[in-house]
Structures are given as C-alpha cells and as structure tokens.
Amino acid sequence: MALLEVKNLHVSYGSINALRGINFEVNEGEIVTLIGANGAGKSTTMNTIMGLLRPKMGEILYQGEDISHEDSSTIVKHGITLAPEGRLIFPRMTVLENLQMGAYTVSKEVMKENMEESFKLFPVLKERLSQIAGTLSGGEQQMLAVARALMSKSKLLMLDEPSLGLAPLLIREIFDLIKRINQIGTTILLVEQNARMALNISDRGYVLETGIIRLSGKGSDLAKDPKVVAAYLGNLD
Ligand SMILES: Nc1ncnc2c1ncn2[C@@H]1O[C@H](COP(=O)(O)OP(=O)(O)OP(=O)(O)O)[C@@H](O)[C@H]1O
Numbered sequence: 001m002a003l004l005e006v007k008n009l010h011v012s013y014g015s016i017n018a019l020r021g022i023n024f025e026v027n028e029g030e031i032v033t034l035i036g037a038n039g040a041g042k043s044t045t046m047n048t049i050m051g052l053l054r055p056k057m058g059e060i061l062y063q064g065e066d067i068s069h070e071d072s073s074t075i076v077k078h079g080i081t082l083a084p085e086g087r088l089i090f091p092r093m094t095v096l097e098n099l100q101m102g103a104y105t106v107s108k109e110v111m112k113e114n115m116e117e118s119f120k121l122f123p124v125l126k127e128r129l130s131q132i133a134g135t136l137s138g139g140e141q142q143m144l145a146v147a148r149a150l151m152s153k154s155k156l157l158m159l160d161e162p163s164l165g166l167a168p169l170l171i172r173e174i175f176d177l178i179k180r181i182n183q184i185g186t187t188i189l190l191v192e193q194n195a196r197m198a199l200n201i202s203d204r205g206y207v208l209e210t211g212i213i214r215l216s217g218k219g220s221d222l223a224k225d226p227k228v229v230a231a232y233l234g235n236l237d
C-alpha cells in the first residue's frame with residue numbers, strides 16, 4: 001500500500017477547474033516530484049492534500065484511509081506537513097518562536113529533540129534563535145521555513161518550491177538538504193521549477209499539465225525524456 005494515494009482528484013475554484021482527475025502515489029521512503037508550468041495545479045494539489053481546499057471529486061488516501069474531508073489540524077496530526085510556496089515564516093517573531101510554532105502538535109521533549117535535529121541540518125539557525133525572522137537573509141528564511149516544517153516530525157513532508165528565489169549555491173544546499181531529510185526517514189513530495197535538479201534527486205516524478213497528469217516515471221528517466229527536456233528543462237547545464 002502506498003503511503004499517499006491520490007485518486008481521480010478534481011479541484012475547482014468557482015468555474016476554474018484547476019485539477020481535472022489526477023492520479024498519483026507516493027510510497028513510503030520515496031522522494032516524488034511534481035513538475036509542471038505555472039498554473040498547472042501543483043500548489044492546488046498540495047493544498048488539497050493538506051486539507052486547505054476541498055476536492056470536488058476523488059479521494060486522497062493516506063495509509064489507506066480517505067483524508068479528503070478532514071481539516072488541516074487533523075491532517076497535521078497524521079504526520080503530514082506542508083512547507084508552502086513563498087517562504088511563509090512569521091517575520092515579526094524570532095527564529096525560536098517560529099520553530100516553536102511548527103511544533104505545536106508535539107510534546108515539549110519531542111520538540112527539543114526535533115529542534116536539535118534541525119540544528120544539525122541548519123547550524124546557522126541555532127546561532128540566530130533570538131533574531132527576528134524577517135531580518136534573516138532570503139536563504140536563511142527558506143531554511144527556517146523548512147526547519148519549521150520539520151519540527152512536527154512529519155512522515156510525509158510536502159515542499160512547495162523550496163528553492164524559489166534562492167541563489168544557485170543555496171539551491172544546491174536546499175536540494176542536498178532534501179536528500180538528507182529523506183535519508184533520515186521522511187517521505188517527500190516536492191514541487192519545483194528547478195525540474196532537472198528535482199528529478200535528479202527523486203525516485204519518481206509526475207508531469208502535470210493544466211490539471212492533468214501527462215507523464216510519469218522514474219526521476220532519472222523523466223530528466224532524459226525528450227518531451228520533458230523540451231518543455232521543462234531546456235538546454236542549460
Ligand atoms: N484562489 C484561487 N482562485 C481562483 N483561481 C485560482 C486560485 N488559486 C489558484 N487558481 C488557479 O488554479 C490554477 C492552478 O493554480 P496553482 O497555484 O495550483 O498552480 P501551480 O502549478 O502551483 O503554479 P505555479 O508554478 O505558478 O506556482 C491556475 O490557473 C490558477 O490561476
């Protein structure tokens with residue numbers, strides 16, 4: 001049984017049909033990437049899994065159970081976390097307060113352990129605990145957003161464009177980090193505009209085109225697929 005199984009999912013915003021019957025799955029331990037152009041429905045997919053949007057039709061099975069009608073506070077308790085697009089940290093709070101906000105579902109002891117683990121991944125955050133989060137650099141804010149998402153010790157971590165707006169060197173760091181987070185036992189669903197890098201660290205990938213999945217396969221195969229290369233990867237690097 002897959003950890004997450006999305007079946008015939010339809011999601012609309014009024015008359016706009018953003019998802020038109022998509023099917024995909026994420027197995028325990030995998031990194032799976034969704035790629036697709038702007039407006040394809042990637043964020044909609046993640047927000048619906050997180051319970052922030054309601055499907056018009058279809059099912060979202062998590063460990064075999066349909067969670068598509070649960071609210072996000074229940075979904076967080078199942079061990080699903082979303083680091084949303086656009087670095088949503090709390091800018092007026094300190095780094096420490098931001099991390100605490102991510103851990104509201106766990107006990108004090110677990111929070112401490114998770115925080116120590118985050119500091120191993122992001123030593124800079126440990127040095128900046130009392131800094132106001134909005135004054136961190138863009139890359140540091142992104143690290144904080146990912147660290148905050150990790151605080152709840154999720155089983156399934158969904159990252160919506162974690163490299164958005166970062167310098168190339170930091171983008172590499174973020175991808176290395178995603179691999180490390182996966183190696184310590186977190187299953188990852190990733191959405192990325194940096195399709196080549198994302199596919200190269202992914203076990204499998206899906207290509208979403210205006211609300212429909214057009215292609216799927218092993219990450220390394222998709223990264224070589226002529227249609228994917230032409231539409232999403234170009235000739236760079
Ligand atoms: N709140 C909303 N109201 C109306 N339409 C919306 C809303 N949110 C998204 N949409 C539309 O739904 C479609 C899918 O949007 P979505 O944000 O899921 O795309 P995306 O694949 O994440 O794109 P991007 O790569 O630009 O982040 C788009 O056509 C978008 O305009």
Ligand SMILES: [Mg+2]
Binds near residue numbers: 042043044085160
């Ligand atoms: Mg998006």
